[in-house]
Amino acid sequence: xxxxxxxxxxxxxxxxxxxxxxxxxxxxxxxxxxxxxxxxxxxxxxxxxxxxxxxxxxxxxxxxxxxxxxxxxxxxxxxxxxxxxxxxxxxxxxxxxxxxxxxxxxxxxxxxxxxxxxxxxxxxxxxxxxxxxxxxxxxxxxxxxxxxxxxxxxxxxxxxxxxxxxxxxxxxxxxxxxxxxxxxxxxxxxxxxxxxxxxxxxxxxxxxxxxxxxxxxxxxxxxxxxxxxxxxxxxxxxxxxxxxxxxxxxxxxxxxxxxxxxxxxxxxxxxxxxxxxxxxxxxxxxxxxxxxxxxxxxxxxxxxxxxxxxxxxxxxxxxxxxxxxxxxxxxxxxxxxxxxxxxxxxxxxxxxxxxxxxxxxxxxxxxxxxxxxxxxxxxxxxxxxxxxxxxxxxxxxxxxxxxxxxxxxxxxxxxxxxxxxxxxxxxxxxxxxxxxxxxxxxxxxxxxxxxxxxxxxxxxxxxxxxxxxxxxxxxxxxxxxxxxxxxxxxxxxxxxxxxxxxxxxxxxxxxxxxxxxxxxxxxxxxxxxxxxxxxxxxxxxxxxxxxxxxxxxxxxxxxxxxxxxxxxxxx
Numbered sequence: 001x002x003x004x005x006x007x008x009x010x011x012x013x014x015x016x017x018x019x020x021x022x023x024x025x026x027x028x029x030x031x032x033x034x035x036x037x038x039x040x041x042x043x044x045x046x047x048x049x050x051x052x053x054x055x056x057x058x059x060x061x062x063x064x065x066x067x068x069x070x071x072x073x074x075x076x077x078x079x080x081x082x083x084x085x086x087x088x089x090x091x092x093x094x095x096x097x098x099x100x101x102x103x104x105x106x107x108x109x110x111x112x113x114x115x116x117x118x119x120x121x122x123x124x125x126x127x128x129x130x131x132x133x134x135x136x137x138x139x140x141x142x143x144x145x146x147x148x149x150x151x152x153x154x155x156x157x158x159x160x161x162x163x164x165x166x167x168x169x170x171x172x173x174x175x176x177x178x179x180x181x182x183x184x185x186x187x188x189x190x191x192x193x194x195x196x197x198x199x200x201x202x203x204x205x206x207x208x209x210x211x212x213x214x215x216x217x218x219x220x221x222x223x224x225x226x227x228x229x230x231x232x233x234x235x236x237x238x239x240x241x242x243x244x245x246x247x248x249x250x251x252x253x254x255x256x257x258x259x260x261x262x263x264x265x266x267x268x269x270x271x272x273x274x275x276x277x278x279x280x281x282x283x284x285x286x287x288x289x290x291x292x293x294x295x296x297x298x299x300x301x302x303x304x305x306x307x308x309x310x311x312x313x314x315x316x317x318x319x320x321x322x323x324x325x326x327x328x329x330x331x332x333x334x335x336x337x338x339x340x341x342x343x344x345x346x347x348x349x350x351x352x353x354x355x356x357x358x359x360x361x362x363x364x365x366x367x368x369x370x371x372x373x374x375x376x377x378x379x380x381x382x383x384x385x386x387x388x389x390x391x392x393x394x395x396x397x398x399x400x401x402x403x404x405x406x407x408x409x410x411x412x413x414x415x416x417x418x419x420x421x422x423x424x425x426x427x428x429x430x431x432x433x434x435x436x437x438x439x440x441x442x443x444x445x446x447x448x449x450x451x452x453x454x455x456x457x458x459x460x461x462x463x464x465x466x467x468x469x470x471x472x473x474x475x476x477x478x479x480x481x482x483x484x485x486x487x488x489x490x491x492x493x494x495x496x497x498x499x500x501x502x503x504x505x506x507x508x509x510x511x512x513x514x515x516x517x518x519x520x521x522x523x524x525x526x527x528x529x530x531x532x533x534x535x536x537x538x539x540x541x542x543x544x545x546x547x548x549x550x551x552x553x554x555x556x557x558x559x560x561x562x563x564x565x566x567x568x569x570x571x
Contacts, residue, residue, distance in 0.1 A: 051555025082219035108187035120243030303355030311450030384422030392422015481520035
């Protein structure tokens with residue numbers, strides 16, 4: 001994509017409006033929404049078994065191993081494939097899963113989990129405490145490309161294990177066939193929420209004790225990977241795990257995803273019943289579904305639990321200069337971003353979005369201030385004259401991005417805003433895997449679009465992986481700004497150890513202020529997904545933590561009671 005430059009402030013606003021208009025163009029051939037398809041029952045009724053839930057995405061899944069690099073789309077499938085010791089219920093509370101219960105001892109330094117007996121893995125083997133320990137060591141071994149590993153550094157023996165001075169993780173102790181304990185070096189208020197994450201979920205013995213990216217996913221979740229059911233870049237099919245430990249679940253025969261489907265095509269497939277739940281849609285379509293009384297009851301928006309912003313690599317020029325980063329944070333007019341897709345976006349000027357505990361609306365954070373942005377450029381040693389267009393950073397800054405509709409538009413708006421202070425972006429379109437490989441490598445990208453969706457319902461799910469020094473790695477680094485600040489690390493570390501929620505809030509507020517000032521990211525907006533379902537999709541609702549949880553969804557579609565071989569068949 002070629003660079004677009006301007007000195008005219010009005011053009012930035014015009015570009016945002018033009019981007020919004022571009023979103024409307026696929027609809028030219030069909031403005032009116034089709035009617036919802038019929039369900040078999042006039043009311044919710046009782047859940048029934050059978051049927052295939054069909055989903056689509058304009059993205060793709062690059063990895064299904066819970067120990068490896070992941071993304072929001074992959075987590076939808078991973079949550080169905082792998083059961084954990086604990087999980088989140090529909091209210092966001094931590095509840096037992098594989099574990100029947102847990103005990104906390106030693107003033108919060110020991111967590112003992114008592115496992116259910118008879119939990120069958122997808123390969124038919126019974127899950128035991130040995131599998132919990134093996135899977136934890138596999139996930140946290142230094143040879144595993146696990147960007148979340150440092151989140152578990154509080155487990156006794158982690159450092160020796162991570163530095164390969166020990167072959168085993170001494171803090172994970174098997175106390176019996178169905179009893180395993182995790183021993184911590186100090187109390188940690190985030191430990192249980194982290195155990196609800198996907199990272200340490202047990203994997204089958206076929207996975208071995210070390211990560212390899214050729215392993216076929218196998219866990220203890222409600223669904224298993226159908227043989228040959230994953231065609232990378234094309235589709236994924238999971239089928240019911242017949243030995244799932246929760247009797248009667250899941251209801252569905254299978255869940256299918258089709259990848260790399262354009263937005264306009266998804267809408268048409270949804271209306272004709274080829275896919276059953278629609279998420280990727282234009283702003284105009286979202287407003288149509290919301291305004292249509294036939295569809296409005298079938299739509300639901302998730303909470304604001306994600307953060308989007310512009311990530312600046314603090315180890316690369318010109319963003320190794322804090323004044324340049326401050327200039328970027330002040331130069332972005334976030335209203336321009338929101339104009340592209342207002343039904344989905346909430347302006348964000350700090351790290352915490354409104355849907356995450358600890359959010360404080362009184363935090364001023366970063367704000368658009370054009371004159372301040374010019375002053376920060378002057379302080380950085382790169383003054384820019386907006387009248388003559390002379391000055392600023394002398395070189396073009398390569399800004400990588402991938403083909404995701406919204407980001408193509410926000411990148412162009414960003415390009416216009418930064419050109420007005422003398423920072424010239426060269427937009428470079430690439431594939432999703434190439435983008436991640438470049439962004440998550442220390443010297444890969446000076447600036448790129450950053451985004452994060454919470455892994456668990458706690459502020460640490462954002463503060464720790466995105467900006468702590470320990471989250472920096474040679475590859476697959478979640479800290480894409482490669483930001484390191486001892487004061488920030490100390491605040492976040494103290495917040496993890498603090499069990500008093502009010503004191504934790506104070507510590508996180510101070511850490512938030514550090515980020516807003518030093519600007520490793522220019523925070524831009526939160527994004528709340530909006531889903532519309534066909535009436536025959538039952539039990540579907542937004543989840544407070546998981547991207548999309550369909551583990552208890554059931555299908556109430558006419559003709560469902562067909563022979564199993566024909567269920568889900570379509571010409």
